[in-house]
Amino acid sequence: MSLLTIRDLRVTYGTGTAAVRGVDLTVAAGRKLGVAGESGCGKSTLALALLRLLPPTARLTGEILLDGEDVLTMKWGRLRAVRWAGASIVFQGAMHSLNAVHRIGDQIAEPLLVHRRATPNAARERVGTLLEQVGLPAARASAYPHELSGGQRQRVMIAMALACEPRLIVADEPTTALDVMIQAQVLRLLERLVTEQDISLVMISHDLAVLADTCDRLAVMYAGRVVEEGPARDVYDAARHPYGRALSAAFPRIGDPASRLAPRGLPGDPPDPAALPPGCTFHPRCPVALPTCASQDPPLAPAAPGHRAACVLTTGSPA
Ligand SMILES: Nc1ncnc2c1ncn2[C@@H]1O[C@H](COP(=O)(O)OP(=O)(O)OP(=O)(O)O)[C@@H](O)[C@H]1O
Ligand code: SF4
Numbered sequence: 216m217s218l219l220t221i222r223d224l225r226v227t228y229g230t231g232t233a234a235v236r237g238v239d240l241t242v243a244a245g246r247k248l249g250v251a252g253e254s255g256c257g258k259s260t261l262a263l264a265l266l267r268l269l270p271p272t273a274r275l276t277g278e279i280l281l282d283g284e285d286v287l288t289m290k291w292g293r294l295r296a297v298r299w300a301g302a303s304i305v306f307q308g309a310m311h312s313l314n315a316v317h318r319i320g321d322q323i324a325e326p327l328l329v330h331r332r333a334t335p336n337a338a339r340e341r342v343g344t345l346l347e348q349v350g351l352p353a354a355r356a357s358a359y360p361h362e363l364s365g366g367q368r369q370r371v372m373i374a375m376a377l378a379c380e381p382r383l384i385v386a387d388e389p390t391t392a393l394d395v396m397i398q399a400q401v402l403r404l405l406e407r408l409v410t411e412q413d414i415s416l417v418m419i420s421h422d423l424a425v426l427a428d429t430c431d432r433l434a435v436m437y438a439g440r441v442v443e444e445g446p447a448r449d450v451y452d453a454a455r456h457p458y459g460r461a462l463s464a465a466f467p468r469i470g471d472p473a474s475r476l477a478p479r480g481l482p483g484d485p486p487d488p489a490a491l492p493p494g495c496t497f498h499p500r501c502p503v504a505l506p507t508c509a510s511q512d513p514p515l516a517p518a519a520p521g522h523r524a525a526c527v528l529t530t531g532s533p534a
């Protein structure tokens with residue numbers, strides 16, 4: 216059974232921006248889903264929606280079933296408990312959000328004391344174990360964030376996410392601010408720990424190469440929708456959607472900063488959510504667009520076994 220089932224999720228910000236426009240995805244227990252796409256395509260909005268961390272003015276519809284329970288209709292108290300014990304999140308740029316005036320050990324211990332009602336001694340012991348799991352000596356618990364490198368701070372964020380033994384971790388570009396070698400180390404560490412502890416992972420990145428290496432399945436987002444989804448290696452090596460193909464051609468190297476915002480070989484920019492083109496939203500940039508693509512928006516449909524794509528060329532004309 217799926218641990219996470221997202222059905223027809225739509226998110227519209229108070230500004231009227233429709234950032235997520237009907238996403239359907241599932242993640243099986245213990246499996247890893249990568250989510251890729253250019254800047255502004257709705258990845259962080261999707262990640263924040265999973266734990267209802269969006270601003271109160273954002274309107275969410277659809278279903279986000281975590282172990283069968285809908286996150287969107289949970290009462291506040293239940294949601295708070297789920298945010299640590301059921302699922303936890305490592306934010307984009309989160310390593311800058313550690314509290315500068317508190318020792319990292321105290322910050323990792325906080326959810327244990329609050330959500331697990333651990334005794335101070337038990338929490339201290341668990342903090343030491345967690346630090347060792349992420350490759351830091353237990354004695355570093357007494358360090359302040361400024362005494363750690365960027366990579367070490369990101370390891371602390373992973374320790375915090377693991378603290379209450381969640382069933383799901385959502386990692387939104389957990390390593391973007393790190394240099395390429397450290398990025399690869401931290402991503403491998405996160406992947407190893409979730410595998411060892413049988414935790415499901417939703418990992419967001421611009422970088423298809425990283426996701427293909429670390430995830431079981433891969434979803435490619437464009438203009439707030441998933442336009443391709445399938446087995447990770449298959450999406451990376453044999454994308455069925457022209458946008459998926461352009462993305463995988465664009466990121467031959469892990470964390471290539473030059474291609475981060477503008478995939479090579481792909482003209483133009485993704486559309487502004489406030490002014491989406493009619494038909495297939497990718498058609499103004501699509502190298503193989505047909506005349507009908509300007510008026511017909513293909514749904515995500517089977518393109519190969521276990522692999523879906525939203526393109527008339529792979530799935531036939533929309534009904
Ligand atoms: N709090 C907000 N209020 C209004 N609009 C927002 C808000 N946050 C994001 N948006 C808009 O929603 C769209 C999707 O943004 P989102 O941050 O989800 O993209 P992303 O794929 O995570 O991009 P990046 O790769 O740059 O992190 C963008 O058009 C963005 O401007
Ligand atoms: S539907 Fe048309 S425009 Fe859209 S990706 Fe396919 S070929 Fe390109």
Ligand SMILES: [Mg+2]
Nearest residue numbers: 258259260307
């Ligand atoms: Mg983002």
